[in-house]
Amino acid sequence: MRTVLKKILTAMRGGVNELGEAVVDGQGNRILEQELRDSEHELKQAKQELAALMAESASLARQIRSEQDSASKREQDARKAIAAGQEDLAREVAERIVGHERRGAELTQTRELLQQRIAGLKDRVQRAEKQLADYRRELQVVKTNERVLRTTAQIDTNINSQQSSLSTAKDTLERIRERQAREEDRQTASAALEKELTGADLDEKLKAAGIDGEQDAVNNVLARLKDSPAQ
Amino acid sequence: MDIQTLTLALGDSTHTGRTFDVMPISGDEPVLQVTVSGAEETPVYLTVTDTQILCLVYLFDEQELNPDRLNELHENMLRISVPMPLSALGKTGDHYVVYGALSPTSGTAEIMQELVTLAENAIDLLQTFEDYLA
Numbered sequence: 001m002r003t004v005l006k007k008i009l010t011a012m013r014g015g016v017n018e019l020g021e022a023v024v025d026g027q028g029n030r031i032l033e034q035e036l037r038d039s040e041h042e043l044k045q046a047k048q049e050l051a052a053l054m055a056e057s058a059s060l061a062r063q064i065r066s067e068q069d070s071a072s073k074r075e076q077d078a079r080k081a082i083a084a085g086q087e088d089l090a091r092e093v094a095e096r097i098v099g100h101e102r103r104g105a106e107l108t109q110t111r112e113l114l115q116q117r118i119a120g121l122k123d124r125v126q127r128a129e130k131q132l133a134d135y136r137r138e139l140q141v142v143k144t145n146e147r148v149l150r151t152t153a154q155i156d157t158n159i160n161s162q163q164s165s166l167s168t169a170k171d172t173l174e175r176i177r178e179r180q181a182r183e184e185d186r187q188t189a190s191a192a193l194e195k196e197l198t199g200a201d202l203d204e205k206l207k208a209a210g211i212d213g214e215q216d217a218v219n220n221v222l223a224r225l226k227d228s229p230a231q
Numbered sequence: 232m233d234i235q236t237l238t239l240a241l242g243d244s245t246h247t248g249r250t251f252d253v254m255p256i257s258g259d260e261p262v263l264q265v266t267v268s269g270a271e272e273t274p275v276y277l278t279v280t281d282t283q284i285l286c287l288v289y290l291f292d293e294q295e296l297n298p299d300r301l302n303e304l305h306e307n308m309l310r311i312s313v314p315m316p317l318s319a320l321g322k323t324g325d326h327y328v329v330y331g332a333l334s335p336t337s338g339t340a341e342i343m344q345e346l347v348t349l350a351e352n353a354i355d356l357l358q359t360f361e362d363y364l365a
Contacts, residue, residue: 008250140282147260151278152323154258155289169289169291169357169364175272 004138008145036135038042043128051123060111067104071097108181232335234261234279237342241265246343270350273357277346284337285325286345287330288353290360294325296363304363311359315350319357327355 074097081090159167195201206213234255241251252266257313263277265286277286296304308327312320318331329352331345 051322144282144285145282147278147280148323151260151276151285152287152326154256154260154262155264155276156324157258158264159257167294169361172272173357173361176357177270 001138003139034141039132039135045130046121046125046128053118057111058115060107063102064107067100071100076216240339247306247345249347265346267298267347270354272306273350275346275349283332284335284351287328288349290327290329292325295364297363300363315352317345318352329356
C-alpha cells in the first residue's frame with residue numbers, strides 16, 4: 001500500500017498528471033488485478049488442500065483408535081489363553097498384538113506429519129487472506145485516483161468548451177457577492193413592504209411629526225373623565 | 232445509486248427549500264454537474280464509482296494563489312477541513328477542491344444533503360480564503 005501511495009504522490013508532484021493521465025498506468029493496474037486473481041486462486045487452492053488434509057487426518061485418527069481397540073481386545077484374549085495354559089495360542093495372539101501396535105505407531109507417525117502440514121497450510125491461508133485484503137485496498141486507491149483524474153479532466157474539457165476559459169475564483173466571488181447583495185436588497189424591500197402593508201411605516205412618520213394616535217386617545221379619555229367628575 | 236436514477240430524482244426534488252439543476256457532463260465517465268439553488272456560483276460535480284459517490288466543487292487553481300502565502304493557506308485548509316460538516320479539502324491536478332464521499336448505498340436524501348452542504352461550504356471557503364488569491 002505504501003508503495004502505491006508513494007507512486008501516486010511522486011507522479012502528481014512531477015506534474016505527470018496535468019492532463020489527467022493515469023498515474024499508475026493501465027498496465028500497472030492490470031498487474032495489480034492479476035496479482036489479486038493469483039492470490040484469490042492460491043487461497044482457494046490452499047483451502048481445498050486444507051480441507052482434504054483435515055479429512056485425511058480425521059480418518060487416520062479413526063484407524064489409530066481401531067488398531068488400539070483391537071490390540072487391547074487381543075490382550076484380554078492372550079491373558080485368557082495364558083490362564084488356560086495355552087502357551088502357543090497366547091504367542092499367536094501376541095503376534096497379532098504386535099501387528100496392531102506397529103500399525104498404530106505407523107499411522108500415528110503419518111498423522112503427526114499430516115498435522116504439521118495442516119498447521120503450515122493454515123498459516124498460508126491466513127497470509128493469503130491478508131495479502132488479498134491488501135491488494136484489494138491498493139487497487140481501490142489506484143482506481144479511485146484514476147477515476148478522480150479522468151473525471152476532473154472531463155469536467156475541465158467540458159467547461160472549457162462552454163466558456164472561453166475556466167472561470168476564476170475572483171469571478172466566482174464577484175458573482176457570489178452580487179447574489180448576496182441582491183438577496184439583501186430583496187430582504188430590505190420585503191421588510192419595507194411589510195411595514196407599508198401593516199401601516200407601521202405611517203405610524204412611525206406620524207410619531208416623528210409629533211402626531212401620536214395612542215397618546216391622543218389617552219388624552220381624550222382623560223378629558224372626558226374630567227368633564228364628568230364622580231357624583 | 233446510479234447516475235440515471237439520481238438525475239431523475241434530483242430533477243424534481245427539493246431539500247430544505249433548495250432545488251437542483253442537473254446537467255450530465257459528456258465523456259466516458261458518468262459525471263453530473265449539479266447546481267444548487269441559492270448557491271449557483273459553485274456547481275457540484277458528482278460521479279459514482281463501485282466504492283463511493285464522489286461529490287466535488289472547484290475552489291481555485293494553484294496559479295490563482297499568492298505564492299508567498301501558499302504555506303499559510305495549506306495550513307489553514309488542513310485545519311478547517313476537520314470541523315467542516317460533511318466535506319474535506321483536497322487537491323487534484325492544479326485544482327483545489329472541497330469534496331465529500333458517500334457510500335454507494337446512500338439514498339437521495341443523504342445525497343441532497345451532501346450537495347447542499349458542499350455548495351454552501353464552497354461559498355464560505357471561497358470567501359474565507361479570498362485573501363490568499365493573488
